[in-house]
Structure formats: structure tokens, C-alpha cells
Amino acid sequence: MPELPEVETVRQGLATWVAGRTIATVEVHHPRAIRRHLPGDAHFIAMLTGRTIVGVSRRGKYLWLPLDSGDAIVGHLGMSGQLLMQPAEAEDEKHLRIRFTFTDGGPQLRFVDQRTFGGLAVSEDGAELPGEIAHIARDPMDPLFDDEVFVARLRGKHTEVKRALLDQTLISGVGNIYADEALWRAQLHGARPTDQLTRPAARRLLADVRDVLGEAIKAGGTSFDELYVNVNGESGYFDRSLNAYGREGEPCHRCGTPIRREQFMNRSSFSCPRCQPRPRPPRTH
DNA sequence: CGCGCCTCCTGTGTGC
DNA sequence: TGCACACAGGAGGCGC
Structure with a gap:
């Protein structure tokens, strides 16, 4: 069950493997995985295709990936969500929900989630901290935690x-x-x-x-x-x-x-x- | 408005 | 053997 240490481990992995890469294609395999993205899957895909991921941030159990557009991918793993780097030829996971491919042809990013409590959304407010998670307190590993x-x-x-x-x-x-x-x-x-x-x-x-x-x-x-x-x-x-x-x-x-x-x-x-x-x-x- | 209960979801394990 | 049900729990929503 991902809590802060698990999400931080995932954040570090993403920082290594996806920061600086440009998204080539996005596939949404299950609508529930983007239920927090109210405009729907076509909009989700349009907002991300061709965008470059510039970093990977975390607050508590939330992750977000700022993009060169000023938007950000906001994600929560819920109970069973996984973000996995996989070669293109790897077989689809049973609970594959979202797939990102990159223009460099390197490993794909896959969001896999058995219980579908997790999900991704695009935040468009351009703020340093996405508005979707503004109500979440700083976590105790944050240097600014008071x-x-x-x-x-x-x-x-x-x-x-x-x-x-x-x-x-x-x-x-x-x-x-x-x-x-x-x-x-x-x-x-x-x-x-x-x-x-x-x-x-x-x-x-x-x-x-x-x-x-x-x-x-x-x-x-x-x-x-x-x-x-x-x-x-x-x-x-x-x-x-x-x-x-x-x-x-x-x-x-x-x-x-x-x-x-x-x-x-x-x-x-x-x-x-x-x-x-x-x-x-x-x-x- | 603070607090706490309910619900979403699916695979696994257990008991009858 | 097969079915029913409990269990795992993060977080939003809602009722009091």
C-alpha cells in the first residue's frame, strides 16, 4: 500500500527515467484511471501528446510531473497503483490503465492499477503546487514543514x-x-x-x-x-x-x-x- | 465548520 | 467442489 516512502521511491525512479523525455503517445485503457480529469480522455491525451516532462515532484502520497507547457500530470497511486518503466515489447499487464510512449523510443511509462483507487489527471492551473492538491498538508520530510x-x-x-x-x-x-x-x-x-x-x-x-x-x-x-x-x-x-x-x-x-x-x-x-x-x-x- | 462514517474497487483467502 | 463473504484501505463526499 503506497504511503510516503513508497511514493518517494517511485518519484526517484521517475526522476531518473522520465524527466527530460517528450511524450509521443498516450493511451487510456480504463476511464476510471482518469476520473479526476473531468474533461475526459480525448482532452487528457491532447494535453499531453508532444509535451516534455521537466521534473517529478511529490507532496505526501501525491506525485506531479511538471510539463514544458506549464501544465502538470498529477497522480495518486491509491491502494494498488504502480508506475512502471517497461520496454515496448513487454506484454501488457492485466491491469494496465494508461500507457505513455516517448519520442526517443525508449522505455514506456505504464500506469497499472488493480483496484482502480488511483489515477492520473492533467492540472492546468500552472501553479507551482497543482490546485488539485492544494488542500494536502506538507509532509514531514518537506523542509518547509512547520x-x-x-x-x-x-x-x-x-x-x-x-x-x-x-x-x-x-x-x-x-x-x-x-x-x-x-x-x-x-x-x-x-x-x-x-x-x-x-x-x-x-x-x-x-x-x-x-x-x-x-x-x-x-x-x-x-x-x-x-x-x-x-x-x-x-x-x-x-x-x-x-x-x-x-x-x-x-x-x-x-x-x-x-x-x-x-x-x-x-x-x-x-x-x-x-x-x-x-x-x-x-x-x- | 469539525468530525466521523460510508463508498468506491478487485483479488485473495477462508469457511460452510 | 463451489459459492458466499470478509478483508485490504486512500480519500472524497456527505450527514450530523
Whole structure:
């Protein structure tokens, strides 16, 4: 499941393989893959054909590829999206959604997506940050991320801390896996109320988020269910470093207590019952 | 307006 | 053996 480290790994691969290349043809194989591009597939194709990709940027889990026209391709991998570099002769993937060929005749760029939660669109607003993702907060690897603003906003919310970590308008790039990993490091249960976190606890949690994301980037991301691979089809290996996610019943790497699994926000959450005790239920009068 | 639930989607695994 | 269903979850939309 692509979160920030996986998307950053893809960004680095794209920067190597498509920056500076000129698009020759575009094929849209599934309308849902461009559902965020409201003018439709003919317009999508027309806006991109003949354009040169000048770079590859990322905020949180979003990617965008600025073009020489001033437009940009904005993309999200969703649950299962992959951006793959493939030689022209490679057989079409079962879930191939969009294909780009280039004027240099080199490797194609293919958007492959089994569950079709991801997609691409052309942003025409010409802004440095595409308007489509202006509502997404900076991610904690962004040099301009403001730690103290985050701490204040987190503590000002009336919600649970895991919900806050998954709120992309508060801090972007964190999904279910890295939220559980950061909470394990911070020894906090995801249901802890954000307005009860002390300032130092919030700062420590942010440091843990940043640490786990940084370590995962170095490992090339987490390929937990094989739906995530880099642009060359290779898996990341951070799954070997997971302390909580997917480890139900296995011993906590800190205290040995079996990791528990709970339903939370209709998703699975993994935590250590001893290191991350549930908060006391709110007092009722 | 803040918060939280629902929905989209398909392949895999499990239980009857 | 075959069918039904749970599960995986990012993010937009919507109801309260």
C-alpha cells in the first residue's frame, strides 16, 4: 500500500527515467484511471501528446510531473497503483490503465492499477503546487514543514491520535502502516485523544513519524502485499523492519508481549497491549 | 465548520 | 467442489 516512502521511491525512479523525455503517445485503457480529469480522455491525451516532462515532484502520497507547457500530470497511486518503466515489447499487464510512449523510443511509462483507487489527471492551473492538491498538508520530510504549527494543530483537534495522523490536511504521507509504526515507537495507543497529548509527547510522536518514514525510504518502501513495487518492478524491504503492522500474535520487539490487532476506523490496527495501553474511557456523568 | 462514517474497487483467502 | 463473504484501505463526499 503506497504511503510516503513508497511514493518517494517511485518519484526517484521517475526522476531518473522520465524527466527530460517528450511524450509521443498516450493511451487510456480504463476511464476510471482518469476520473479526476473531468474533461475526459480525448482532452487528457491532447494535453499531453508532444509535451516534455521537466521534473517529478511529490507532496505526501501525491506525485506531479511538471510539463514544458506549464501544465502538470498529477497522480495518486491509491491502494494498488504502480508506475512502471517497461520496454515496448513487454506484454501488457492485466491491469494496465494508461500507457505513455516517448519520442526517443525508449522505455514506456505504464500506469497499472488493480483496484482502480488511483489515477492520473492533467492540472492546468500552472501553479507551482497543482490546485488539485492544494488542500494536502506538507509532509514531514518537506523542509518547509512547520513542526510547531503541526504540534499546535494536533493538540487543538478533538479526535484520536491515529485519526489525526491519517488526516492528510494536517500531515500528509502517513497511511495505516506507518501510523501504526510511529505509534508503536511513540508508545501511544491510536485512540489516545489528541487534546490530551502534552507538547513534548506530540513532538516525540512527530519525531517518530519522521524517523520511520526516513528509514522506510532508505529501504525502498514496504511491499507488504506485493501490490507495491518501484518503477523497475522491484519490492521494497522495509517489511522486515516492521514492529507492529501485520504482526498480530508475534512478540513485541520491545517487551515480548504478543502484538494485538483491533478494528479502528474500519481498518486493522496493530499495537502492543503493554507498551501502548488503551486510554481510559472518557468519564461519563 | 469539525468530525466521523460510508463508498468506491478487485483479488485473495477462508469457511460452510 | 463451489459459492458466499470478509478483508485490504486512500480519500472524497456527505450527514450530523
